[in-house]
Amino acid sequence: MGSTLYQKVWDLHTVRKLPTGQTQLFVGLHLVHEVTSPQAFAMLKDRGWTVPFPGRTLATVDHIVPTRNVARPFADAMAEEMLARLEANCREHRVPLHGLGDAAQGIVHVIGPELGATQPGMTIACGDSHTSTHGAFGALAFGIGTSQVRDVLATQCLALDPLKVRRIDVEGTLPKGVYAKDAILAIIGRLGVKGGVGFAYEYGGEVIERMSMEERMTVCNMSVEGGARAGYVNPDRTTFDYLRGRPLAPEGTAFERASAWWASLASDAGARYDDRVTMQGSSIEPAVTWGINPGQVVGVSERVPRPEDVEPSERPGVVEALAYMGLAGGSAILGTRIDVAFIGSCTNGRLSDLREAARVVKGRRAAPHVKALVVPGSQAVSRAAEDEGLDAVFREAGFEWRGAGCSMCLAMNDDRLEGRQMCASSSNRNFKGRQGSPTGRTLLMSPAMVAAAAVAGEVADVRRML
Numbered sequence: 001m002g003s004t005l006y007q008k009v010w011d012l013h014t015v016r017k018l019p020t021g022q023t024q025l026f027v028g029l030h031l032v033h034e035v036t037s038p039q040a041f042a043m044l045k046d047r048g049w050t051v052p053f054p055g056r057t058l059a060t061v062d063h064i065v066p067t068r069n070v071a072r073p074f075a076d077a078m079a080e081e082m083l084a085r086l087e088a089n090c091r092e093h094r095v096p097l098h099g100l101g102d103a104a105q106g107i108v109h110v111i112g113p114e115l116g117a118t119q120p121g122m123t124i125a126c127g128d129s130h131t132s133t134h135g136a137f138g139a140l141a142f143g144i145g146t147s148q149v150r151d152v153l154a155t156q157c158l159a160l161d162p163l164k165v166r167r168i169d170v171e172g173t174l175p176k177g178v179y180a181k182d183a184i185l186a187i188i189g190r191l192g193v194k195g196g197v198g199f200a201y202e203y204g205g206e207v208i209e210r211m212s213m214e215e216r217m218t219v220c221n222m223s224v225e226g227g228a229r230a231g232y233v234n235p236d237r238t239t240f241d242y243l244r245g246r247p248l249a250p251e252g253t254a255f256e257r258a259s260a261w262w263a264s265l266a267s268d269a270g271a272r273y274d275d276r277v278t279m280q281g282s283s284i285e286p287a288v289t290w291g292i293n294p295g296q297v298v299g300v301s302e303r304v305p306r307p308e309d310v311e312p313s314e315r316p317g318v319v320e321a322l323a324y325m326g327l328a329g330g331s332a333i334l335g336t337r338i339d340v341a342f343i344g345s346c347t348n349g350r351l352s353d354l355r356e357a358a359r360v361v362k363g364r365r366a367a368p369h370v371k372a373l374v375v376p377g378s379q380a381v382s383r384a385a386e387d388e389g390l391d392a393v394f395r396e397a398g399f400e401w402r403g404a405g406c407s408m409c410l411a412m413n414d415d416r417l418e419g420r421q422m423c424a425s426s427s428n429r430n431f432k433g434r435q436g437s438p439t440g441r442t443l444l445m446s447p448a449m450v451a452a453a454a455v456a457g458e459v460a461d462v463r464r465m466l
């Protein structure tokens with residue numbers, strides 16, 4: 001019987017089985033940022049430990065970066081302290097840092113792939129939930145907590161429980177105006193936000209296989225929103241073509257040797273899965289979340305559920321979500337008024353995302369009552385977009401064009417919702433208060449759908465604007 005990529009990569013990185021039943025895994029790449037690392041570095045200092053594998057560690061600054069004025073010291077003293085700590089810790093432990101002003105700075109899950117640091121067959125860890133993004137390359141990538149960041153800094157290892165593997169095939173084709181974001185929201189909508197607990201998700205099928213690496217990253221990024229510990233796509237020609245020539249990818253014949261090895265890690269044809277799910281791409285439409293978790297999602301032509309229409313066990317959650325969002329059960333999601341439009345994040349802040357959104361806004365203008373902003377995922381995305389003139393397209397349409405960072409995905413800088421503002425957002429979480437205001441509301445959707453909503457001033461169907 002064949003093996004899955006998960007099993008092959010897990011076995012290759014197993015140091016030993018621990019008495020607890022967990023596995024001690026070697027971590028090939030540790031990505032570090034300013035929010036979850038200060039305490040971890042401090043714990044190392046307390047014990048007099050150093051980082052044994054600084055060459056397998058890569059740091060950047062993303063969460064707290066202001067997107068308008070990056071002059072130091074930052075106006076926000078806490079943000080300044082976090083960045084200063086990261087700079088000092090990286091200096092002390094010889095960890096490469098793509099800091100402020102560095103041409104490669106950006107969101108940790110955007111720059112790892114851009115630099116070619118993310119490669120197939122790796123185990124990757126980062127103190128951020130959306131580390132699952134890197135699974136798009138056929139890596140096993142895990143979001144970890146601060147004490148685990150300490151463990152990886154000190155030992156380059158992690159103690160993890162083994163996972164089951166669910167194969168999710170999306171077959172056929174996605175209709176025009178339907179994107180990777182809609183596919184993953186449809187998957188989470190079907191399987192639930194806890195459906196993936198204990199699993200790694202392996203994505204496949206014609207739709208996934210035809211996707212670009214950027215689209216695969218969007219899908220894998222949100223695996224964690226479906227409860228999965230990791231998500232991945234088997235590496236193929238698309239993966240290798242993306243990586244060839246990247247600064248940290250192997251070069252010349254070493255790249256060809258690496259590609260052959262990477263290809264051998266893909267799941268075997270006869271691999272056994274713990275569960276299988278198949279969906280049809282043609283049945284997916286542009287998705288919009290209506291509630292307070294990413295599984296509370298409908299197609300743009302659908303209505304939000306009424307409490308009486310759902311299973312009794314789900315009813316309290318639906319009542320709570322409708323009350324928080326100020327939506328009536330049974331109402332159409334189409335036409336829901338928005339106040340803010342945010343295009344960015346590690347889910348959808350890459351060049352292809354900005355291109356699709358720009359295609360929608362070109363020759364149109366954001367509605368007068370909508371504050372619309374575009375925050376590229378990295379400096380490299382920003383430069384590439386500006387070279388293509390996308391910044392001008394957005395500016396002419398009344399959008400603000402900002403510097404790279406996490407921005408309003410999490411609102412750890414000064415880009416935040418105010419009061420009960422409703423935000424059409426290309427990010428990944430619609431939890432209560434996620435975008436900075438304790439009462440702010442988030443509607444997750446694709447970047448093209450956010451662009452359409454910004455123009456219409458309300459949730460709109462992007463298929464009518466392409």
Ligand code: SF4
Nearest residue numbers: 130345346406409410
């Ligand atoms: S963009 Fe959002 S989800 Fe992604 S790393 Fe930043 S804060 Fe986390």
